[in-house]
Amino acid sequence: MRKLLSLTLLALAGSTAFAGGYRVSIQGQKQLAMGHTGVAVVNSAEVAFFNPAGMAYLDKKFNLSVGGNGLFANTKFQNSQYNWEAETKNVGTPFSVYATYRLNDWFTAGLAVYTPYGSSVEWDQDWQGAHLVNNIDLAAIFVQPSISIRVGEHFSVGGGPIFASGSVNFNRNVAINPLLSVDGSGTDVTLDAKGITAFGYTAGFMFNPTDKLRIGMNYRSEIIMEARDGDANFNDVPDFASTSPTLQNTTFNADLPLPAELTVGMSYQVTDKWMLAFDYNRAMWGVYEALTVDFLNADGSIRNTSNNPRNYKNASTYRVGTQYKANDKFTFRAGWYFDESPVQDGYFAPETPRNDSMGYTGGLTYQVNSKLGIDFSFLYLHFDETDNSYNYYQENGNTLPFGGTYKSSVFSPGIGITYGF
Amino acid sequence: MKNNFIYLAILAAGFASCEPEFENEVNAEYTSGDADFTSYVAIGNSLTAGYMDGTVSRVGQTYSFPNLLAQQFALVGGGEFTQPSYAEDVNNLGGLMLGGIPIADRRRVLDATQVNPNGSIGAVEIIAGTSTIEVSNLQATAYNNMGVPGAKSFHLVAPGYGNIAGVALGQSNPYFVRHATSPTATVLGDAMTKNPTFFTNWIGANDVLSYATNGGAQSDGVTAAADHNSTGNMNPATYGGNDITNSGVFASVYSTIINTLISGGAKGVVATVPSVTSIPYFTTVPFAPLSPTALGGATNINALNAQLYGPLDGIFSAYGEPNRVNLLSATSANPILIYDADAIDRSAEITAALTGTLGAPTAAAFGAVFGKARQTTAADLVVLPASSVIGTPNTSSPSTLININGVSYPMANKWVLTANEKLKVANATASYNAAIVSIADANDLAVADMNAILGQLVSGLRIETGQVYTANYFSGSATEGTVLFSLDGVHPNARGYAVIANEVLKVINRYYNANLPLHNPSYFPGINIVGSN
Numbered sequence: 001m002r003k004l005l006s007l008t009l010l011a012l013a014g015s016t017a018f019a020g021g022y023r024v025s026i027q028g029q030k031q032l033a034m035g036h037t038g039v040a041v042v043n044s045a046e047v048a049f050f051n052p053a054g055m056a057y058l059d060k061k062f063n064l065s066v067g068g069n070g071l072f073a074n075t076k077f078q079n080s081q082y083n084w085e086a087e088t089k090n091v092g093t094p095f096s097v098y099a100t101y102r103l104n105d106w107f108t109a110g111l112a113v114y115t116p117y118g119s120s121v122e123w124d125q126d127w128q129g130a131h132l133v134n135n136i137d138l139a140a141i142f143v144q145p146s147i148s149i150r151v152g153e154h155f156s157v158g159g160g161p162i163f164a165s166g167s168v169n170f171n172r173n174v175a176i177n178p179l180l181s182v183d184g185s186g187t188d189v190t191l192d193a194k195g196i197t198a199f200g201y202t203a204g205f206m207f208n209p210t211d212k213l214r215i216g217m218n219y220r221s222e223i224i225m226e227a228r229d230g231d232a233n234f235n236d237v238p239d240f241a242s243t244s245p246t247l248q249n250t251t252f253n254a255d256l257p258l259p260a261e262l263t264v265g266m267s268y269q270v271t272d273k274w275m276l277a278f279d280y281n282r283a284m285w286g287v288y289e290a291l292t293v294d295f296l297n298a299d300g301s302i303r304n305t306s307n308n309p310r311n312y313k314n315a316s317t318y319r320v321g322t323q324y325k326a327n328d329k330f331t332f333r334a335g336w337y338f339d340e341s342p343v344q345d346g347y348f349a350p351e352t353p354r355n356d357s358m359g360y361t362g363g364l365t366y367q368v369n370s371k372l373g374i375d376f377s378f379l380y381l382h383f384d385e386t387d388n389s390y391n392y393y394q395e396n397g398n399t400l401p402f403g404g405t406y407k408s409s410v411f412s413p414g415i416g417i418t419y420g421f
Numbered sequence: 422m423k424n425n426f427i428y429l430a431i432l433a434a435g436f437a438s439c440e441p442e443f444e445n446e447v448n449a450e451y452t453s454g455d456a457d458f459t460s461y462v463a464i465g466n467s468l469t470a471g472y473m474d475g476t477v478s479r480v481g482q483t484y485s486f487p488n489l490l491a492q493q494f495a496l497v498g499g500g501e502f503t504q505p506s507y508a509e510d511v512n513n514l515g516g517l518m519l520g521g522i523p524i525a526d527r528r529r530v531l532d533a534t535q536v537n538p539n540g541s542i543g544a545v546e547i548i549a550g551t552s553t554i555e556v557s558n559l560q561a562t563a564y565n566n567m568g569v570p571g572a573k574s575f576h577l578v579a580p581g582y583g584n585i586a587g588v589a590l591g592q593s594n595p596y597f598v599r600h601a602t603s604p605t606a607t608v609l610g611d612a613m614t615k616n617p618t619f620f621t622n623w624i625g626a627n628d629v630l631s632y633a634t635n636g637g638a639q640s641d642g643v644t645a646a647a648d649h650n651s652t653g654n655m656n657p658a659t660y661g662g663n664d665i666t667n668s669g670v671f672a673s674v675y676s677t678i679i680n681t682l683i684s685g686g687a688k689g690v691v692a693t694v695p696s697v698t699s700i701p702y703f704t705t706v707p708f709a710p711l712s713p714t715a716l717g718g719a720t721n722i723n724a725l726n727a728q729l730y731g732p733l734d735g736i737f738s739a740y741g742e743p744n745r746v747n748l749l750s751a752t753s754a755n756p757i758l759i760y761d762a763d764a765i766d767r768s769a770e771i772t773a774a775l776t777g778t779l780g781a782p783t784a785a786a787f788g789a790v791f792g793k794a795r796q797t798t799a800a801d802l803v804v805l806p807a808s809s810v811i812g813t814p815n816t817s818s819p820s821t822l823i824n825i826n827g828v829s830y831p832m833a834n835k836w837v838l839t840a841n842e843k844l845k846v847a848n849a850t851a852s853y854n855a856a857i858v859s860i861a862d863a864n865d866l867a868v869a870d871m872n873a874i875l876g877q878l879v880s881g882l883r884i885e886t887g888q889v890y891t892a893n894y895f896s897g898s899a900t901e902g903t904v905l906f907s908l909d910g911v912h913p914n915a916r917g918y919a920v921i922a923n924e925v926l927k928v929i930n931r932y933y934n935a936n937l938p939l940h941n942p943s944y945f946p947g948i949n950i951v952g953s954n
Contacts, residue, residue: 396901
C-alpha cells in the first residue's frame with residue numbers, strides 16, 4: 001500500500017493558516033515584506049507585535065500602522081492508487097492594527113490587534129477524506145495592550161497581556177462506511193463554538209549595543225482556547241440510526257492550544273539606506289497532542305469522546321529580510337523564510353495540510369508625506385508536493401489510514417498605511 | 422506611483438493564478454498495458470450480474486464487479502459498459518414478476534425495529550413492497566454485462582435459455598429472458614455480438630452451488646440430488662436443477678466458451694470457482710445449535726432421552742453405529758437430528774424394536790421417520806435458512822409427539838450439507854478449477870484465483886488499506902465494517918464486489934502489464950439497514 005497523504009490549505013478572514021499548523025504569520029505589511037522578521041527591527045508600530053520592547057525606540061511620539069491581506073490558499077490532493085482527486089481553495093483576510101504613544105523618554109504604551117491563528121479549509125462535502133474533515137473555519141483575534149520601558153541608552157524591555165477571542169466551526173462525516181448516510185450524503189457532525197476567550201501574555205527585550213546593531217528576543221505565551229458547551233449538531237442521520245445515543249444533537253467541550261512562540265533575532269544597519277534582519281522562531285507545537293472532543297449529556301457529564309491524535313512537534317522558522325530606503329519617497333523590502341511544519345509523518349490530516357514551506361516576500365512603502373505612508377507587501381509560500389497520510393483514524397476497531405499526495409500554494413498581497421507624528 | 426499599482430496588480434494576478442500543480446497528475450501512469458478495453462464483456466452468473474441480498478436490484482447492479490472494473494477501464498480507453506436495464510426497479514426492491522405474479526424474492530434488508538432472539542437489533546427480512554421488475558418486458562438487447570444469475574456452465578451455450586415460454590416450466594432463466602436477443606439466443610452468442618476485445622469469465626459456481634445450498638437435495642427438499650461425476654451422465658439436458666455437473670461436461674463447455682470468446686482476438690481474465698462451503702450460508706449456523714435452554718431445560722431433555730434418543734441410540738448402537746445418535750446433554754449445546762440420505766436405513770430395525778412398546782402402526786411410523794436419521798457432527802454444514810426452521814413444529818410429522826424440527830423430528834435433506842455431500846462438492850470444485858486453469862494456460866489468459874482469494878476470508882483477508890475482512894455473516898454493528906457478504910449469505914455485498922474487482926484489477930495489472938487504480942472497499946456499503954419495514 002502506498003502512503004497516503006494529505007493536504008492543503010487555509011485561509012483567512014481573520015483566519016488563515018500556515019506557518020505550520022494553523023499559525024498565520026502575517027502581522028504587518030512592512031515586516032511581512034522583510035520575510036516577517038522584526039524582533040530586532042524598529043520600523044513602525046508593527047514592532048508592538050514583533051517585540052513590544054522596541055516600541056521605545058520609535059522616532060515619533062505617535063505611531064499607527066493598519067493593514068490587511070488577501071490570503072489565497074489552495075491545496076490539491078490526489079491518490080493514484082484509488083484515482084482520487086480533491087481540492088480546497090480558500091480566501092482569508094488577516095489584518096492588524098498597531099498604535100504606540102510615547103509618554104516620556106523611558107515609557108511608551110501601545111496597543112496591538114492582530115490575527116495570528118486561523119485555519120479555513122473547505123473540501124467538497126463527502127469527499128474521500130470527509131471522515132477527517134469536510135470543512136473547518138478557525139479564527140482568533142488577539143488584543144494586546146503593551147508597554148515598553150527603556151533601561152538606559154541601549155536596552156529596553158516590553159510586554160503586555162493578551163486577550164484572545166476565537167471561534168471554531170468544524171464539520172466532518174462520522175464514518176467512512178456509507179451505511180451512515182442518507183441518499184448518498186454521509187452522516188456528519190458540525191461543531192460550532194463562538195466567543196471563546198482566553199488570556200496570555202507577551203514579553204521581551206531589545207538591546208542595541210551599537211548604533212547599527214539591534215538584538216531582540218520575544219516570547220508569546222501559550223494560550224489554550226477552551227471551547228465549552230459548543231453546539232454539536234448531526235446531519236443526514238439515517239432513520240435506523242436516529243435513536244443512536246451518539247448521534248443526538250448535543251453540546252461539546254474541546255481544547256485547542258495556540259502554542260507558545262519564542263523569537264530571537266538581530267538587525268544590522270549596513271548603511272544609512274540598507275538594513276538586514278534575521279529572526280528565528282521556535283513554536284511549541286508539541287502541546288498539540290490530540291484534538292479531543294467531549295460530547296456532553298444534558299447534565300454536563302461526558303456522553304462520548306472523540307479522540308484524534310495530532311502529535312505535533314515543536315517547529316522552527318528561519319527568517320531573513322532586508323530593507324533599502326531608496327529616497328524620501330520609496331523604501332523597498334524583500335525577504336525569505338523557511339517554515340518547518342509541526343505535522344509529523346503519519347499525522348498529516350487534511351484539516352491542516354501543512355508540510356515544510358518556503359516563503360518569498362517583497363514590498364515597498366510610498367511615503368506620501370512625513371506623516372503618512374502607504375505600505376504594500378506580498379507573500380508567496382511554496383510547498384513541495386508531499387506524500388503523506390493520517391494513520392490514526394479508527395472505525396469499528398479497524399484503523400483506516402487516509403493519504404495521498406498533497407500540494408499547496410499560498411499567495412497573499414497586502415496593503416496598509418503607516419501614520420505618525 | 423500609477424505604474425507601481427499596475428505592476429502590483431500584474432504581480433498579484435500572476436501569483437493568484439499560480440495554482441498548485443502536481444509533478445505527475447493522478448492518472449499520469451495509468452495504462453491499459455497489453456490489454457484493449459475498447460469492448461469489455463463480462464460472462465458469468467449471479468456473481469457477475471451484481472446479485473446481492475438475494476436478488477438483482479437497480480442499485481445493487483451498479484456495484485457488480487464488472488461495472489467496477491469498467492469504471493477503471495474507462496480511464497485507459499475503455500468503451501461504454503452496458504448492463505441489463507433495471508430502470509423499472511424504481512423503488513430498488515429487486516425481485517421478479519412474471520405476468521404480475523412474483524417469481525423471485527425482493528431484496529433482503531435488516532429491519533432495525535426487529536430484535537433477534539439473541540438481543541441484537543435487526544432481523545433479516547424481505548423488504549416490503551411489490552417488485553416492479555416484469556420479466557415479460559423483453560429488452561431483446563445484448564449487454565456488456567452478460568452475467569445471468571443462476572446460470573451454470575452449460576447454460577451459457579444452451580439455446581432457449583432465454584425463452585419466456587420456458588420460465589414457468591423451469592426450462593429457461595427469467596434473468597436471461599429479460600434481455601435475450603431472441604427466444605433461441607444463447608448467452609454466449611449474445612455476448613459475442615458485442616465483439617469483445619477483453620472479457621472476464623467467472624462461470625462454474627452454480628454447477629456445484631445449487632447442490633450445496635440445497636443440502637444435496639432435489640427441489641422437493643428430500644430426494645437426493647445427483648452428482649454426475651458419480652453417475653457419469655454426460656448429457657446436461659437431463660440434469661436436475663440441483664445436480665452436480667459432470668466435470669468432463671464442464672471442461673468441454675468451458676473450452677467452447679473460451680474458444681468462442683477469444684475467436685476475435687480478445688484477451689481476458691478467467692476466475693476460478695470459489696469453495697462454496699466457506700461462505701456464510703454454510704458457516705453461520707453451528708452443527709450443534711441446541712442449547713439446554715432452547716431444549717426446555719433438564720426436564721424436557723430427560724424426557725427426550727428416555728422416550729426418543731435413548732431408544733434410537735440403543736438400536737443404532739446394536740447395529741454397530743454407537744455414535745449415530747447420542748443422548749442429549751443438559752449442560753452443553755447439542756447437535757440436531759437430521760435425515761441423511763447416505764445413512765444406512767434402519768427403519769425396519771426401529772420398527773421391530775419399538776413394536777412391542779408402541780404397537781405396530783406407531784412403531785412403523787417411527788421407523789419411517791427415523792430410519793435414516795442421525796445427529797449432526799462437526800463435519801456437517803447446516804445451511805443458513807435452517808436457523809428459522811430448527812426448533813419449530815413440522816406439519817408433516819405423523820404425531821405431535823415427534824414434530825419438533827431437529828429435536829424430535831429429523832431435519833429434511835435440504836437443510837444440511839453432510840460430510841459426504843461436502844466432499845462431492847469439493848471434488849467437483851477442484852476438477853472444475855483444474856480445467857479452468859489448464860484451459861486458461863493453453864490460451865494465454867490471466868487467471869484470477871477467486872477460490873484462493875475467497876478462501877483467505879476464512880482466516881481473515883487483509884487488503885491494501887490494512888483492513889481485515891472475514892467470511893462472517895453480519896452479526897451486529899460492531900463488525901459491520903468487516904462484512905463482505907450480503908444478507909443472502911452466498912453473494913458478496915457491494916463492499917465484497919469491490920474487493921473482488923480489486924483482485925481482478927491486480928491480476929490484469931500483473932498479467933497484462935497494465936496500471937489501473939483500485940477501488941477502496943471501505944467506501945462501499947455493506948449491509949442495508951432500514952428504519953422500518
